[in-house]
Every structure is written in structure tokens, then in C-alpha cells.
Amino acid sequence: MSAVRLALIGCGGIATQNYIGALPACPEARITVVCDPDPERRERARRATGATRVTADYREAAAAEEADAVIVAAPNALHAPIVRAALAAGKHTLCEKPLAMNYPEARELAELAEQAGVRHMTAFTYRFVPAMRWLMELTRRGAFGRILHFRSCRLQDWGGRFLGWRQLRRMAGTGEIGDMLSHRVDFARQLAGEFEKLVASARQFVPLRGGAVSELEDWVGVLGAFRSGATGVMESSKTAAGHNESWRSRDYVEINGEEGSAVYFTERWNELCLGKPGGEGLSAESVPREYWLWPGSRRDPEQGNPLLTFRYDQLVEFVQAVREQRDCAATFFDGAAAQAVMDAIVISAEEERWVRLSELDRKGDNPRG
Numbered sequence: 001m002s003a004v005r006l007a008l009i010g011c012g013g014i015a016t017q018n019y020i021g022a023l024p025a026c027p028e029a030r031i032t033v034v035c036d037p038d039p040e041r042r043e044r045a046r047r048a049t050g051a052t053r054v055t056a057d058y059r060e061a062a063a064a065e066e067a068d069a070v071i072v073a074a075p076n077a078l079h080a081p082i083v084r085a086a087l088a089a090g091k092h093t094l095c096e097k098p099l100a101m102n103y104p105e106a107r108e109l110a111e112l113a114e115q116a117g118v119r120h121m122t123a124f125t126y127r128f129v130p131a132m133r134w135l136m137e138l139t140r141r142g143a144f145g146r147i148l149h150f151r152s153c154r155l156q157d158w159g160g161r162f163l164g165w166r167q168l169r170r171m172a173g174t175g176e177i178g179d180m181l182s183h184r185v186d187f188a189r190q191l192a193g194e195f196e197k198l199v200a201s202a203r204q205f206v207p208l209r210g211g212a213v214s215e216l217e218d219w220v221g222v223l224g225a226f227r228s229g230a231t232g233v234m235e236s237s238k239t240a241a242g243h244n245e246s247w248r249s250r251d252y253v254e255i256n257g258e259e260g261s262a263v264y265f266t267e268r269w270n271e272l273c274l275g276k277p278g279g280e281g282l283s284a285e286s287v288p289r290e291y292w293l294w295p296g297s298r299r300d301p302e303q304g305n306p307l308l309t310f311r312y313d314q315l316v317e318f319v320q321a322v323r324e325q326r327d328c329a330a331t332f333f334d335g336a337a338a339q340a341v342m343d344a345i346v347i348s349a350e351e352e353r354w355v356r357l358s359e360l361d362r363k364g365d366n367p368r369g
């Protein structure tokens with residue numbers, strides 16, 4: 001296969017930043033179809049990509065013969081119907097996180113994708129942060145010994161601003177849980193394995209956003225236990241005043257193993273703080289250059305804002321996986337497993353109790369292990 005032809009469904013913020021923005025880093029990708037009900041966004045995407053088919057109808061876009069693969073970048077509630085349409089048309093599919101509105105729906109999508117025999121990927125974008133990749137590799141190599149604790153903290157200040165579909169339950173499903181915590185759930189699974197049980201609390205501090213009712217939580221805290229015996233603590237907030245937003249705000253992950261600890265801040269994309277027992281405490285080390293870029297990515301890691309440009313490597317990975325006919329770095333099974341944890345968080349917060357992941361039907365786990 002020479003170039004991979006893509007249908008971009010949903011041409012809003014993330015489509016513009018992570019997919020259209022990634023095209024120069026990924027010359028093997030062409031966006032040939034763009035779809036959005038908003039005519040201005042559709043037209044802006046057409047101009048930016050040179051797409052030859054432009055439509056408001058996701059069914060038409062998903063089935064368009066001009067595309068080999070579909071990128072789903074619409075609001076959360078639309079992920080499942082659009083992914084189903086793409087899979088029914090036999091298209092490789094990259095879907096934004098959270099993969100679906102709940103675990104049964106996410107599991108169904110993973111099973112449908114597997115049956116369709118196509119490549120499937122969930123957009124857990126932070127897997128592409130250079131420091132995160134190095135941390136994963138060090139953990140995999142056993143550099144920290146047995147992992148005892150996973151800790152993550154995502155603090156942003158979104159004030160009282162209007163969040164559009166993100167503040168509606170029927171469109172977003174959850175607030176901070178699906179929006180920000182979902183990425184950290186994915187980190188946690190990679191660094192410490194599967195959750196066994198958890199207890200969570202979710203709170204809403206801002207009931208009106210932009211003068212309209214906001215229905216969803218803007219803070220969540222989770223205490224968890226992994227099957228490995230490790231513990232997990234995760235906090236995520238839109239109401240941490242003064243912390244700013246996005247890559248300017250606090251995104252902290254720490255693991256403590258029997259033989260050492262590692263701390264990572266997304267804003268220091270090429271640095272990890274590492275410490276060993278008996279040492280002087282944590283000290284910063286540079287991420288080796290081979291982790292600065294995803295294999296096959298053509299971006300220059302020293303050009304542009306590296307806190308934005310690492311995100312381009314996600315499209316590179318999807319396109320490479322399609323071309324090489326192999327699994328993507330984060331499949332729909334990863335999306336479904338993270339969704340199971342999110343469902344457990346919702347149940348725990350609502351019912352004010354510990355929830356075992358085994359309470360949810362886990363048959364969506366990757367049958368290939």
C-alpha cells in the first residue's frame with residue numbers, strides 16, 4: 001500500500017490539532033474525505049487537506065470508496081455509531097478516547113473490529129510523550145523492580161467556561177473521568193497492569209458553565225488496587241485555580257518500585273526524575289534521543305512546540321500499523337479495558353463503595369492476550 005487514504009469524521013479541535021496538524025509528519029497519510037455537520041469546519045478541513053469528498057453525513061464518509069481508513073473525532077456519544085459504520089464498510093478505524101459511552105459498548109466495538117479483520121486504535125495520545133515512552137520501557141525492563149505504587153495527578157483550571165457538548169451527559173457520558181482521567185487510566189494499566197478493584201469519588205463544583213447547565217463532574221479521585229498487588233492513586237480536576245490548561249497545566253505521574261522510583265511531568269517532555277534506594281533522592285535525567293520520535297515519524301522534535309508535536313506521532317503509528325498489517329500501539333481492546341475502569345469509577349462514586357472489576361463482564365479482554 002502506498003499512501004493510506006483517510007476519512008476524517010468530526011473536524012473540530014482535536015481533528016485540526018492532532019490529525020490535520022500531523023500530516024507533514026506523516027507523508028504516507030492523505031485525508032481524502034472530511035465530514036462535519038458544521039459547514040464552516042467542513043470547509044476549513046477541506047481547504048487544509050485537499051479532500052475530494054466533503055459531507056455532513058458520517059455514514060457516507062465512513063463508507064466512501066475514496067478512503068481506506070476512518071478517524072473518528074466527533075463527540076463521545078457518536079463514537080460507537082460512527083465506528084460501527086466504519087467497521088461495516090471494512091475500514092481500519094482510529095477512534096478518539098473515550099472509545100465509547102460505557103464498557104459494554106466499548107467491548108462490542110473491539111469485538112466488531114476484530115471480526116472485521118481491520119486495524120483498530122484508541123487515541124491514547126499521551127502514550128506518545130517521549131518521557132512516557134521511556135518510562136514504559138524502563139518499567140518493562142524491570143528497572144524499578146516490583147511496582148508498589150502508581151500515582152497520577154492532572155490539575156487544570158477551566159474556570160467556569162462553556163464546554164459545549166462536554167457538559168452534557170447524553171453527549172459526553174462522563175466529565176473529567178472520560179475527558180482527562182481516561183488517559184491516566186491507560187498509563188496506569190501500562191505501568192502497573194490491570195486493576196483488581198477501586199473506590200472513587202466524583203464531584204461537581206461548577207454547575208453552570210457559560211450560563212448553561214453543566215451536568216457532569218469536574219473533579220474525580222480514585223484509590224485502586226492492581227491485580228499485581230500494587231496500589232494506585234489518581235486525581236483529576238478542572239477546578240484547580242491558577243493551574244492554566246492543557247500542556248501548560250500539571251500532569252504528573254509517579255511510580256514507586258522496590259528498586260526505584262520515577263516521576264514524570266508532561267510539561268518536561270524529554271526528562272524523567274529517577275531515584276534509587278540509598279541514593280541522593282530523585283534527580284532529572286534526559287530522555288535518550290531514540291525516544292524523542294515514534295519510529296517512522298518525520299517531524300523534527302526540535303521544531304515547533306514539542307508539547308504539541310508529540311501528538312502527531314499517534315497518526316504516524318496508526319498509518320504504519322495499517323501499512324504493516326499489525327496491531328496498533330493502543331487497540332480498541334485497550335480502549336475497552338480503560339472503559340471498564342471508568343465504568344467501575346462511575347459505579348463506585350454513585351454507590352459510595354469499592355467496586356471489583358470482575359463485577360463488570362471482562363470478556364472484551366484481548367483474546368490474543
Ligand SMILES: NC(=O)c1ccc[n+]([C@@H]2O[C@H](COP(=O)([O-])OP(=O)(O)OC[C@H]3O[C@@H](n4cnc5c(N)ncnc54)[C@H](O)[C@@H]3O)[C@@H](O)[C@H]2O)c1
Pocket residue numbers: 009010011012013014015035036037038041056057058073074075076078096097098123124125126164165178179
Ligand atoms: N486524544 C486526546 O488527547 C483528545 C483531546 C481532545 C479531545 N479528544 C476527543 O476527541 C473528540 C472530539 O473532541 P474535540 O475537542 O475535537 O471536540 P470539538 O467539539 O472541537 O469537535 C467535535 C466535532 O465533531 C463534529 N460533529 C458533531 N456531530 C457530528 C456528526 N454527526 N458527524 C460528524 N461530526 C460531527 C462537531 O461539529 C465538531 O466539529 C472527543 O471524543 C474528545 O474526547 C481527545
